[in-house]
Each structure stands twice: as structure tokens, then as C-alpha cells.
Amino acid sequence: MKLGAFLMVGLVAASAAGLGCSRHRQEAVILANQADKEVAVNPDGAANKYEQATKLDPTNHRIFFKLAMAHKKQEEWDKVASTLSRATQIAPKFANYWFERGWALEQQAKKKTISYEESKEPYQKCIENDPNFADCYSQLGNVYLWTDDEQKALENLTKAIEHNPNEIRYYAALADLYSRLGYTKEAEQVLKEAMSFAKPGDKYLFGIHSLLASVYQDRGSTAEMVSELEAAKAVAPTDGPESVQILWSLGSTYATLDPPRKQEAIQMLKGFTTRACKGSKAASFKTECETANTLVARLGGQ
Structure with a gap:
């Protein structure tokens, strides 16, 4: 075969290979687009399509993602x-x-x-x-x-x-670590800074108030602790685990004040036992449930 003919054959083969690669890339995108439409309701089926697409075009990092x-x-x-x-x-x-x-x-x-x-x-x-x-x-x-x-x-x-600085959960993580390491002053500072950045309705505010209450509890500042627990209750989601947790935390705190805030304590502790001390949740709250019943009896609520 003459050199010119040999080069022509090579160019044709390269061109055909290029067209094939281009077609596969297009097919991969089409398949990925189909998967995009079903991933929310059928992630397994979508994953299969994405997987096929990556085989058609193993260079498309967006499809891998x-x-x-x-x-x-x-x-x-x-x-x-x-x-x-x-x-x-x-x-x-x-x-x-x-x-x-x-x-x-x-x-x-x-x-x-x-x-x-x-x-x-x-x-x-x-x-x-x-x-x-x-x-x-x-x-x-x-x-x-x-x-x-x-x-x-x-x-x-x-x-x-x-x-x-607007992401409140970062403050909670840092303050919690400071607190566990015994740096309560630093923890308090971080938590107060968080409240200066938090917007009304921020779902992480409950944790900020709860952590600050723990800081005040460790310091023996009862009035400030109660105030933060009450603030936590005000922002607790009504249908989340936080709403159960705060009934216990605030109810048991009211019960042990001197003098105790009896009626509020009884109401909250009974609310806690109703929601946490029956069914599948009871085992995980065993100690709290027993203590809540003891406190309610002591306050004359039973």
C-alpha cells in the first residue's frame, strides 16, 4: 500500500473512532438526564442508569458525582x-x-x-x-x-x-468541645456570639440555649440556667425529640429549685412521661422516667 493510501486509511479510522466516542458521550448524557428525572423517587433505578452512563463515558466526572x-x-x-x-x-x-x-x-x-x-x-x-x-x-x-x-x-x-459565621451549628460544636474540656468561659463566649448571629427560627438555637444552660449549671448559676432552659423551650420544634428533651430538662429543674415551682414541674414531667415513658421509647429513657415519677410524687402530683 502506498504511503498516501496508508495515511488516508489511518485518518478514516481515527475519524470513525472519534465519531464513536462522541456518540457514546452523547448517549451518556442522555442516559444521565433520564436518571435525573427519577432519582428523587427511584434512586436505585437512577443509579443503574448513571452506572451505565459512566461506562459509556468514563471521563465525565459530573455523571460520577x-x-x-x-x-x-x-x-x-x-x-x-x-x-x-x-x-x-x-x-x-x-x-x-x-x-x-x-x-x-x-x-x-x-x-x-x-x-x-x-x-x-x-x-x-x-x-x-x-x-x-x-x-x-x-x-x-x-x-x-x-x-x-x-x-x-x-x-x-x-x-x-x-x-x-452565620452557620449556628458550628458554634454549638465548638462550644460543646470547649465545655467538655473544662473551658466554660470560652464556651459561654462562643454561645453568646452564636446568638448574635442567629436569625429567628434557626433550628440550631435550641442547642445553643441548652448548651448555655449546661454552662450555667456547671457554674452554679441557677437563675441563668433556668432562663436558658426556658429560652430553649420557646424555640424547641413541637414535633421533634427536642420537645421531649426540654420537658425533662426544664421540668426536673423546676422540681429541684428552692422553693420548687411545683405546678409547672408537675405539668412538664407528666408531659414527659406521657411522651417518652411508653412504647418503644421507654427503654432509652428508663432512668429519666423513674426519676420523673419520683419527682412528681414528691411534689404531690400523684
């Missing part, structure tokens, strides 16, 4: 992590891919299938690629706490607040 999020809906954390490993290989600058991989590894660590140590690198990579990604500092701080490095935990939880 969508596949990972479908697995996330089903809490298949090992699949989330492995899928995002591929996504981060293709697109290492996408900080959210690193964050979601770190989160998936952290969920596995909670179930003790891997160590918390494994989730550090993805969160560090997340910060490296986006230094303003506050959630990465927060979760990295949590991982450091689980690996017994309280100082690094404090540093990263503080950085989370610095990068997003």
Missing part, C-alpha cells in the same frame, strides 16, 4: 466513597467532590467499618481546593476529635465559624 449522590440517598456509603474516588481522579479541583467523599468515609467510620483517619485526607483536599469551604473545616474538626486531637479539632471548628 450524580451516581455518588444516588448512592448517598440510599446511604450506601462504601459505594459513595468509591464512586467519588473516581470523580476526584478525573476532576481533582472540585472541592465538593472531596467533601462528599470525606463525609462518606466518616459515615463508614461511625459504623466502625473503617477508621476515622481515612476521612482526614478528603477534607484536607477540600480545603486545599477551596479554602472558604466552611463545612470541610467543621467535619475535619469532628474527625480530629474522634482521633483524640482536641487542639486540631478546636482549630478547625474555629475556622469553620470564621469562614461562615
Whole structure:
């Protein structure tokens, strides 16, 4: 075969291969778009389509990310992590891919299938690629706490607040750690700062008031403790576990004041036993239920 003819054959083959790749990429996008429409109601079926799409185009990191999020809906954390490993290989600058991989590894660590140590690198990579990604500092701080490095935990939880001071849950995590380490003054300062940033109706305000009540309890400041528990009750969701928790916390506090606030204590403690001391919840509240009944009897409520 002459050189010219040989080159022409090669060009035709390359062109055909290029067209084939282009067609596969288009088919992958079409399949992924179909999965997008059903992922909310059928994550398993959507995951199958995303999986097929990644085989058609193994270079499309966005489809890998969508596949990972479908697995996330089903809490298949090992699949989330492995899928995002591929996504981060293709697109290492996408900080959210690193964050979601770190989160998936952290969920596995909670179930003790891997160590918390494994989730550090993805969160560090997340910060490296986006230094303003506050959630990465927060979760990295949590991982450091689980690996017994309280100082690094404090540093990263503080950085989370610095990068997003409007996220109230960051303050709660930092204050809780300060409190457990015995730094009650620092915990109080963080919690008061949280309240200066919190907007009305913020779902994390309950935790802020509850933690501040614990700080005052440790300090022996009863009046301030009661005030914060009452503030917690005012913002507690009516249908969440917080509403049960505050009935116990505030009711038992009213019962042990000197003098006790009898009627309010009886009302709250009876409300607590009604909601927590029957059925499947009773076992987890065994001690509190027994104490609540004792306090109500002592106050003349039975």
C-alpha cells in the first residue's frame, strides 16, 4: 500500500473512532438526564442508569458525582466513597467532590467499618481546593476529635465559624468541645456570639440555649440556667425529640429549685412521661422516667 493510501486509511479510522466516542458521550448524557428525572423517587433505578452512563463515558466526572449522590440517598456509603474516588481522579479541583467523599468515609467510620483517619485526607483536599469551604473545616474538626486531637479539632471548628459565621451549628460544636474540656468561659463566649448571629427560627438555637444552660449549671448559676432552659423551650420544634428533651430538662429543674415551682414541674414531667415513658421509647429513657415519677410524687402530683 502506498504511503498516501496508508495515511488516508489511518485518518478514516481515527475519524470513525472519534465519531464513536462522541456518540457514546452523547448517549451518556442522555442516559444521565433520564436518571435525573427519577432519582428523587427511584434512586436505585437512577443509579443503574448513571452506572451505565459512566461506562459509556468514563471521563465525565459530573455523571460520577450524580451516581455518588444516588448512592448517598440510599446511604450506601462504601459505594459513595468509591464512586467519588473516581470523580476526584478525573476532576481533582472540585472541592465538593472531596467533601462528599470525606463525609462518606466518616459515615463508614461511625459504623466502625473503617477508621476515622481515612476521612482526614478528603477534607484536607477540600480545603486545599477551596479554602472558604466552611463545612470541610467543621467535619475535619469532628474527625480530629474522634482521633483524640482536641487542639486540631478546636482549630478547625474555629475556622469553620470564621469562614461562615452565620452557620449556628458550628458554634454549638465548638462550644460543646470547649465545655467538655473544662473551658466554660470560652464556651459561654462562643454561645453568646452564636446568638448574635442567629436569625429567628434557626433550628440550631435550641442547642445553643441548652448548651448555655449546661454552662450555667456547671457554674452554679441557677437563675441563668433556668432562663436558658426556658429560652430553649420557646424555640424547641413541637414535633421533634427536642420537645421531649426540654420537658425533662426544664421540668426536673423546676422540681429541684428552692422553693420548687411545683405546678409547672408537675405539668412538664407528666408531659414527659406521657411522651417518652411508653412504647418503644421507654427503654432509652428508663432512668429519666423513674426519676420523673419520683419527682412528681414528691411534689404531690400523684
